[in-house]
Amino acid sequence: MADNQQPQFALQRIYIKDASFEAPNAPQAFTKEWKPEIKLDLNSGARKLDDNHYEVFVKVTVTASNEGETAFLVELVQAGLFAMVNIPEAQIKPMLGAMCPNILFPYLRESIDSLVVKGGFPALMLAPINFDALFHQRMQQEAQAAQPATAEQETTH
Template sequence: MADEFDVDGIDADAGETGLDMSAEPMPQVSILTQYVKDLSFENPNAPGSLQSTEQPRIEINVAVNAKRGGDNVYEVELKINARAMAGDSLAFSIDLLYAGLFGLANVPEEALEPFLIIEAPRIIFPFARRIIADSVRDGGFPPLMLDPIDFASLYMAQQQSGAGNQVGNA
């Protein structure tokens, strides 16, 4: 009777709870590590750009890429580019490629891509956001505080346009 035990009248194999403990194992996700792959900050018109009183126009682009890194290991890259223009002059430019390694086990195939393109970037985004803010501040400008990104909406829009992300093999 090694497989069954009774705790306060609840049979752990299924019994009264209706739980089937012999079903598929639960999905498991772990963040193995996070890291900066590439970071570039440019302030080409300093010190003049630092003395400007004009409010800069800021353009931000975000991209997500995911690829298999080994057995049950996936690398998710979050690429953020920001450009600040004061008039016709570049105030600053920052490019960050931030990545995370995720260990995934027992994740159904149909849930793999949505996790890697929606949930994984949502997990690592706050860390990338801080790096952007600190780098811009260290470059002499007020910190650039990026608004939260709705990765689910971006994914859905990309799926509807037919340009869905593919999870590649390394």
């Protein structure tokens, strides 16, 4: 019976939840020298499905501009279904905010590259992202945001 109390973590499924590719200036975009400016917008999130399952997603928007015109725009939501059983509450948030996105990112990266290449553009391999650092940074920001409110309450009394 003690085995049933062991923490269990399992990736059950990886899937693309949403994908969009636009090349608004094709085919003219292919006639220009390729010196793109790449803008990347990335975020992640999670939602609890039931007592043991969470959906975690990483959403990215990549905009490539060339000579002041949008060459392509890719939006992708890479998601995963994760089972977490008997995980201590204090560990769930870091797992959802850092560990799971780290697992999903290589799949998102490959999907972005595939869409861009199939759109007729040179390969785009996104640089690795340190979700652990992003998670800790977000936790610090949340803690700092909570502190001024507490300080204000103390000074107004």
